[in-house]
């Protein structure tokens with residue numbers, strides 16, 4: 001089967017996807033451990049599979065039996081990646097059809113891939129990627145900046161989108177709404193007045209400014225307080241711990257474009 005999709009820019013960087021990987025390992029750790037030889041797929045690893053190899057180490061730390069497969073649509077990048085392979089970590093050519101791995105993937109990461117497609121391509125790509133998941137598997141589809149200090153992703157299961165997570169390194173949190181330039185393709189054109197994601201970012205900025213007096217205690221304290229304030233009006237998931245880590249997760253239906 002011919003891989004579905006287009007070859008796009010292969011930009012990547014070491015440690016760029018640490019924020020989404022940590023979240024994935026926390027969220028899926030027990031599923032990965034409970035599944036014999038769980039399969040984790042990194043779709044669109046780029047010019048070099050740096051982030052795939054890092055994911056392999058992070059996943060293996062919680063699930064030593066896990067296998068990680070990097071898929072990439074560009075055959076030259078797949079060939080270049082072969083020298084990175086080791087037991088449990090492999091690379092192959094594939095696109096949104098996931099090289100035929102229907103229903104077998106426990107964790108599927110597609111980062112900085114759909115960002116380079118038109119918005120109209122998102123529903124079909126999501127549908128194809130979701131079909132690759134096991135019943136308890138998750139797809140993390142999102143975007144980050146070049147060095148991974150800001151990242152935003154949609155988490156989906158086989159049935160559809162579940163949540164949106166925004167994640168900041170504290171060095172890049174002022175103001176929180178500056179993360180808007182890293183919204184995934186499905187949202188980036190909807191950060192305008194009248195759209196829920198715009199309201200979320202505006203209210204978060206307001207809460208951040210309200211807690212300016214906490215700046216002397218550091219940005220983490222200030223962001224955690226802003227997260228608590230936001231949680232009074234938005235159904236923030238894990239409002240107690242998420243903001244302390246620089247993360248904000250909300251149900252997808254609260255931010256889906258209207």
Ligand SMILES: C[S@@+](CC[C@H](N)C(=O)[O-])C[C@H]1O[C@@H](n2cnc3c(N)ncnc32)[C@H](O)[C@@H]1O
Pocket residue numbers: 004005006007008009010011012013016017043044045046047051071072073074077094095096110111112113
């Ligand atoms: C910007 S790089 C992202 C690299 C890495 N994921 C990261 O975030 O650092 C995007 C890569 O996705 C690949 N790509 C684009 N569409 C794809 C598809 N449908 N299936 C597999 N790979 C794809 C491109 O060829 C490119 O190498």
